[in-house]
Amino acid sequence: MDDRERLKLFEQTVLPHLDAAYNLARWLAGNDHDAQDVAQEASLRAFRFFGNFRGENARAWLLAIVRNTFYTWLRKNRPLENTIELDDETLAAEDATAKVEPVHPPFADAGAVRRAIAGLPVEFREIVILREMEGFSYREIAELAEVPIGTVMSRLARARKLLQKRLTAEFKPGDQP
């Protein structure tokens, strides 16, 4: 493939997913400025490594690069960002006592939902974005995020539990313990 074809192919297969790249970067980095930096660096990196792309799923491929670029950026720029997960025991205990409360649908207030997502630990946040906004399957997310499928499922379950809790609290402040 000559260089001109390569550029054209890149523009046709990868660049259409720039919205997805920016969306993921925006949710991970938390603001527009940093998200643009991450998305731009990831796109240019994707072009450099375009030779390695085997033509499966361009969106998943690009988002994997966005993700890696973001974590490199995170270590460099916010080494203190809290990425500690809740431990399994706490959550198991929580599960045992949790009673299911009716949630008022729909959570129409986008602002409240945004705050709730932004408040998730970054490892949970990325799984939520990839599943709910990008519609990737568990297997695709596992490959993209380089974690076992079981981890994808447990992180997703925890993330949803946290979101439900926070959103319920937002809408029914009186019920918060």
Added chain:
Amino acid sequence: MNCPQAKPLLEPYADGELDAAAILELEEHLRACAACELAWRNLQSLKRTLKQDALYFTAPDELRQRIKSALPSPAKNVPRQPGSHWAAKWNWLTAALSGATAICLVLLLLVTLNRPSSEQLLEQEIVSAHIRSLMASHVMDVASTDQHTVKPWFNGKLDFSPPVRDLAAQDFPLAGGRLDYIDGHGVAALVFQRHKHLINLFVWPGKEADAKPALVPTRQGYHLIHWSEAGMVFWAVSDLNEKELMEFVQDYSLALPK
């Protein structure tokens, strides 16, 4: 199916990851169990909430433009892929070099690399730059204790982005940065403080292999530590004692992405 069996299946079902047989059983349970049915409806409601368009950020036009202009334009020559580039080089090398000339080349390289004078010249240059920065009372071009101010300040002034870390927590607060000129190219000089002592940390990109921090013999009363990692060359220089300067270097190295 009972509740403990049904609960872990709700999410895979909602995510379209459940097989047909399990779906039938689960649906039967949901018809009979109010608690699981409520959990199912809450889950659906949460999923709808997260899928709303208002939450999806679309790429700003300026980003699109910046990427387009950073990509090679079709008229120009696009840089070749690293893989083919090296393969071409290797073919050329193997074809052109007989064993004897290869050995000569290696010897020549070894001699060049081990030549002590260039290293010593560099050390002298770094100490001079440190002294110069103190004399001209021009330690900093950008005075800030915020790495997010100092790092972007270098944008456009250097052709690389130096890793800037604040080590205030380790009692080496970042004081600022400036441009300097060492070994024939522009470098980033980051300035740190410990009590009354200033530390200049010079950073520039280098091709050398990663090397652990090593003390270089004292020059004119200044201590020098050199290391390289992640494609960057680092030189720390200060009148601070060797032990504390090494502490600084180790803390800085720890703060870098691994």
